[in-house]
Amino acid sequence: MISNRGFRRFLALVMIVMVSITSISCLPIAAYAENEENQELHSKVDAYMEQTMADQHIAGATLVIVKDGQIVMKQGYGYADIENQKLVDPNVTMFRIGSVSKVLTAIAALQQVEQESLRLDQDVNAYLSDFKVNNPYTTPLTLSHLLTHTSGLSERLDGVYSEVLTEEPVPLSQTLKQHMPAVVRPPGEVIQYSNFGYALVGHLVEQASGEPFDQYVKEHLFQPLEMDNTIYSISPGESRVSKGYSYENGNYVVEPYGNILVHPAGSIASTASDMGNFLQSQLQNGTYKNKQILNRETALDIRKRQFTVQETMPGYGYGYYENFKNPKIPTHDGDVDTFTSQLSLYPEANLGYFISYNTLDDGKLRDGIENVIYGHYGVGLDQDTSSIGLENPSQVEDIHSYNGSYVFAQRLKEGPLKSRGLFLKVKIKATDDGTMKVRAFDSSVSGEYRHAGDHLYINADNGRRLYLKQDLEGKHYLIINQKVPMQTLEKLDSIEAFMEGIIRPFVFGMAVIAFLVGIVQFFRRKRKGNLDAAARRARQSSNMLSVLTLVLGICIILVMLTTSDSFRGNVLVAVMVISILILIALIRLSIYLLKMIHHRQISWLGCIYYTLSMLSGCGALVYAAFLDLY
Template sequence: MRFIRKAMIGLAALAAVPLAAQGPVAAPTAKKVEAAPLPAAKPVQAANLNATDLEAFLDGFLPYALERARIPGAVVVVVRGDGVLLEKGYGFSDVAKRKPVLPGTTLFRPGSVSKLFTWTAVMQQVEAGKIDLDKDVNAYLDFKIPPYQGKPITMRNIMTHTAGFEESVRYLISNDPKAVMTLKKQMPLALPERVFAPGTTPAYSNYATALAGYIVERVSGEDFDSYIDNHIFKPLGMTHSTFRQPLPAKFVPHMSGGYPDITQKARPFEMVIPAPAGSLSASGDDMGKFMIAHLNDGAGLLKPETARQMHDFKAPGVGPLNSMALGFYEQQVNGHRAIAHGGDTVWFHSYLWLFPDADVGVFISMNSAGKEGAAGAIRSALFHKFADRYLPGGEAPAPIDAKTAKQHAQMMVGNYVTSRGSFTNFLSLLGLLGQPTIGLTEDGKISVPGLDGLGAGARDWVEVAPFVWRDTGTGERLAAEVKDGKVVRWSLDAGSPFMVFEPAPVGTNAAWLLPALIAALAIAALAALAWPTRALVRRSFKAEFALEGKARRAYRLSRIFAWLVLAAVAGWIGLIAAFSADIGSIGGPLDWLIHLLRILTPIAAFGLLITAGWHLVLCFQGKRKWTMKFGAVLLVLAGLVLVWVTLAFHLYGFGMVY
């Protein structure tokens, strides 16, 4: 089910805002610099961070990692202070033409790293007095977002991913240029349901970021793309960057292809429909300029106090774990606080880290997910290996006593649901199929198999404080909130700023429901297939069918509905497969199938339950053999499970916001 979990991962976004009236600090001129050793969080020897050592380090790590992962190309940029330490391309931007990655001109798609531009634009408007971070955002909109539990959404909620929206993919990404639409049209059309009270639960939202971009557009009086051009790209001299879609002709020769892996052909340019959430195309050199601006207190973009407000804010989170700043999110490593953002389109995979205490920034982008999604592990390994070499920390904290650790680990075992997901539409079914679990290793430590792909190595979680675990390989932490002796939520450093996990409700817990669903489908399949098979056997032996009248009619109807159940299942499997292969296919091309399945599924499930129940009653009234009664009971139970799944996971209805 790994492909299903991946299919739910969203893009990132960016919005813009005017700079004219804000009196920004002049943008620094990028220049190559050499640097002294970085300050370590603890008295541990750091390697000398200079261009020579850095290039040797990257050359020893990335080429083999990319080749092993079958990723065609990547760009890496490292800056310090007001200059570039190193920017380098690896591999190919066009495999067929053997065209190398050029950090100065080759464009990559940073995905959700684009959101940092949106948040920068928002803070520009905060400076201009046109946006209040704590005001109901309806004040800036030309449509109304209904309150949830009586509470409105604020821009601070949006920037900390606590607006409470469920995941939305209907208008997310496509290969079709015609799918691109204005924010004015998209925002009311794509409004998702709110499922959490604002400010209470981190739940990553591409829609909310696009909404911020639309607000920037409205208060600035400029369309989003133009605003970014005029107030971010031009002040910083970012001449090889654009949010515009389709890609402007002057950039087409410089655009890297996006690939499934190096053995396959490049795929079409992706259209990120909520543009402020992830439509940026940019060169590595330009991303370096953006990092330099933020490392220098917003120079060229923001006043120093505004930049510090953005960088230093710390939203409430789970225990000691990383949390959101305003737009950026924390990534702690070796005692250093980085502010960062990752980004993924279907084909491009990127990350940006800023270390304010060391005055260092790192950006990487790859043009393929690679073999088994290896791009995620590569960028995680780069982050940790870079920090271990140039920003080393001290000794690991001591573990708590073994008896308590074992008890706490046992309390964590179970199935969970993630706050970043769909809850009120048919895509909630993906949550059942890919429900995260925590188990125990042979030595009684916690194990989170569904999250192993976030790192390059095996996880070894050691409890170092009550309900706080540390991975001995990376230093990343996992922590839980416990109330009345029960775990109520948990997360881990890599996702805690924008996602938490809560215990799966009994009714939708995959521990029992998934086996029950599989058994129900097997029973329905056996009933459906046995019907023609038994008819052929009777014909061969010229035997009479034992049932007549109502009993025969009930039997046959139950088998017809069993076949309808199989047809519905085949349709859902086809939809999930198409969605997993091309996330854009779910946003228009397959609407007919979605409508059909949400009509067919409840008819099949309820029809099976009703007719199987009728058949069961008649079996007892007619005093049929115990084997037929037993089969009828199993079919009724199967129908009950299928009806429950249909209702609990919203496999019905006509709404097209999902």
Template sequence: MMELKMIRCTAAVLAFTLLGGAALPPERSAAGPAAGPLSAAEAERFADTFFGRPEVKEQLAGAVITVVKDDEVLLKKGYGYADVLQKQPVDPEETVFRVASISKVITATAVMQLAEQGKIDLNGDVSPYLGDLQIPNETGTPLTMRDLLTNSTGFEYGDTPATSTTDLTLEIPLRQYVKDYAPAVTRQPGAFFRYDNLGFTIQGYAVEHVSGRPFGEYVRERIFQPLGMVHSEFRLTPQIRERLAVPYSGLGEAITPYATVPTELPGGGMLSTGADMAHFMMAHLGGGSLGTARILKAETVSEMLKPQLAIHPKLPNMAYGFEFSNQQIYNGQYVVEKSGDEEGYHSALWLLPMQKVGVFVAVNKDMELRKELFESFMDRFYPGGESSPAGGTFQPTQPSLERFAGMYGDLRNRMWTTRIRTEEGRLIVRDPLGEHVLYPVEPLLFRDEQGVRAAFKMNGRGEVTAFYSDAKSDSWAQKLPEPQPYTDVGADHPYAGYIGHLRQLGVFPGEKDGGELFHPDRPITRGEFAAWLMGWSGIASSRKEPVFGDTAGSAYREQIQAAYEFGLIDGTDGAAFHPDRPITRQEAAVMTWRLARRYLHAVPKEARLSGKTDAWALEGVRFVAAKGLYGPEAIPDADGSLDYQSKRPMLRKEAAALLSRFADHLL
């Protein structure tokens, strides 16, 4: 659900927000008509070869893969173990995986069923489908179901702090969850793409409200049962739990079993098997039917699989529920896809509608093999297609390139910063993935040296407003205005770059003194650091009753509560948090490390430390030390060791350096 996955000069060039009437892109492989996998034996040989690679086999806990073509399941096979300790092999028929955000295409299918029946108007205001639950809208433009389906809601946030619980008896209704976390619409709906977990969960509630039945019950009766998806659910029932693959961390440690929050989570709570997902893929590839069962009309499925949101006509972002990602590995074929990430579970589904071929894979360990697997699949069965990293014949002038230069803040993760500059007639992009050269293809479309496409969006005044690269496919990045300087932080201040960077990203909440003073040498409090950290991550604040007894009156109580729910802070009911006390450098390091581990699936780092650090903080301090997340206040010794000065209070300028440097060293 919390993936970090790793845009639109003139009216003629503009890639409109909605491309609903566009035909599927006709790009084809340069090698001519592609046959794809021709037999079950051929598909199995491919999978055996891939999962037999030493670098895959050594890291794997368990995996399942299914391949379908036309109305036939060519492959459904398990590799490795559902339970490593018990040596229980993965069974494609019986072993259940959390498919995480692949749940969204199930939810979108349910929405489209109700749209077919005339009960939901995709282009109308969504409010009537939510009953008495209200979503504040600051834009004057109605929020529609189409906006929800295409991740273009304009919500102030799309991720919430609480998405799972180890209390398997806890029942959290979908309605209550939406009420607790309903966001405000702060950008024009339909205008910008930003991955939105909460938007799909709100869709699920709309299904529940409009149908008059619990979401999980509706999906079970209208999708799972007709398609024979006998081991698929949106809640962790005892029967499902018996079949659930054990989740493992990247280090191979078993993860404590957990349930989702809410209990039935439309945006990411589905549990399923490889065999069941084969049925779902065949239904969509078959025009909405499987055997004698029909879940959607053929024209509805066709609409679901078309590009609906794109930063450029040749670089689509969203269909209805389905996405487009890493398009450089499609080899000229038309592919829609959806991936899912949850702690200990990672999955992906790819459909080639023109070829009537689908692939699904899931693993039960924090590891990444999906892009490599699909790239290998496409190179094996659909070779050829676009491969040259060079641009087209279009050659922009230097002044036209300069309009793209600037800093761009990711609309989903403020921590992800993209800096673009011009250099000798070229566009140079610097982001957490490194530096890339952009080669022009068309006025707003580019391609880097690896063949990854990127594009820009412009408004009606000819101003560049957004940037997107297929290397980070979950959001556009908004071009940011130059930050206003603080009067007490001069341009030559050693921390000026860090402070200006975070101010540009809008990290500092409720600036005092009219926004003119930063007080760089003042210690930052525990409450304020929690607010910076949560705002920097882009995760919603929490309106729940504070778990800490002394935070109710704090200006940062909602961010502190969100940090607690997200696992960045420990505590118990009524415990004290001391929000006004200065935070120590080791405390700040631990909170940052926990965010990296929880949100980015980071693994522990080794670093040579000198000075004193408490045992409970060592992992966090080693992480920030290894990644160099500090300013000039900390200087490594000649032998490479670092005194992080763990126990002294962190100053505001030092906190800015920590987060700013982290934004440039995420990966």
């Protein structure tokens, strides 16, 4: 028999064993549930990446996803170097992250704000010694304006980019002193994305810290965040960075790296692994492994809305901007050379990701990955318009002054690339019943909008919102609920509207008509015999004029679309030659037209036709001059 004491010991032993078995059996279940969720995430993301990369002909990509302080997925896809069959390694292969660099630049500036070496509301000219920003307005330009892209700086390409890599970054003071654009609209009015603005932020950090900006970022960001496989800028011979590709005629073509002269705005190259560390610091409010790069309040300010033109529109924080599909998602895209990137956070779920890839695709892969990742975690990406009520027709407002064509505010207003900024237009027309009709290059923006508040309009079909704004100078703006850096469009001024709305259509429309008439006349002449000398030469001059005008139009398109400075330079030489030939054709046509009129050898219809042809030629020269092609 077992004694009472022995029986109690036996029961205790049995209980211990049972508890131990139960505990041990529970551990694999919890771990399996977690792995199962991650496996499902991996499966969804892998399927999307593989399919989309194949569809879009993307050579290589890198991705990291962070959840609850842990990296839950880190993956490389495809090739970093196709010729040498070098696969993308998320721990080692660097990708150029483009304007995602601006988030790190903003953090560097806010570190100096915390140290009271910079102030967010101080006129930046107070910190500058080598040069001053030309600001004709009474509103001072501040660091806050620069960080939220509300500086009002004009757009400029000179000094932004070079096709020649250098061993060390070109000093910011040198670039900004030579190329710093002026302020062309009152600071703090609207968002206009500016690379020079963030270059100036980097220079302000230099002025405050006494360190070159590249060295500052390495010591105060890369090192504490253990971003050991991240470089501030690419130098010649750098082999750790993925090659960049374009896909042409069924082949991948290696494209050379360019040099970002405004380097705080977009020069960094990094790995998915290192960007995972950065993501963790962002989701942990400035802390990584007990190392603090920002105070908690400042870390929140980076992603918290600091500016918006209207409360229902997405806006900017100090570095991030709000995702227009869900303003609770701070994000930032990056594009440089052939590289496309995105950094995105959803702090409410302690979730974020970084993606970058090395082949041009117009951002299609980037725009779709957020649906896969956030969809897996149940994060909504639909525009919520439930809080916006459509007002009844009696509450209409007079917005007829806003009627007209609008183009992106971030555009060049001088130089041969002026045509780029005039290419994509949005036309709006107010109706008497309080609605607004919109015609745009983007079909999701086009449609009928109803009044939903003070200068706020909403498309009831898809929830797209538009806001109309007039600044202190009386300029009209159209704000579209889309990616924040591209949300602001400005109305064409009277000269621009005349040139784009009347001169351009007339010039090239008449040239097409004259070209077709010339073809018809060519075959009719064969049947009816030769004309007299004056009529024949007038017709030749008119035909030459139409062909030259159309060729000039093709050259304008080439200047607008090409990314090669050398090719653009050759096209501009051709533009000059063609313009001279147009002038010669105009003089010839006018001489022979006068002769035919004098000898009464031309009908009034023919006289009108040749006059319109000459006006078209003159208009072509005027339009080319308007586009700064000479």
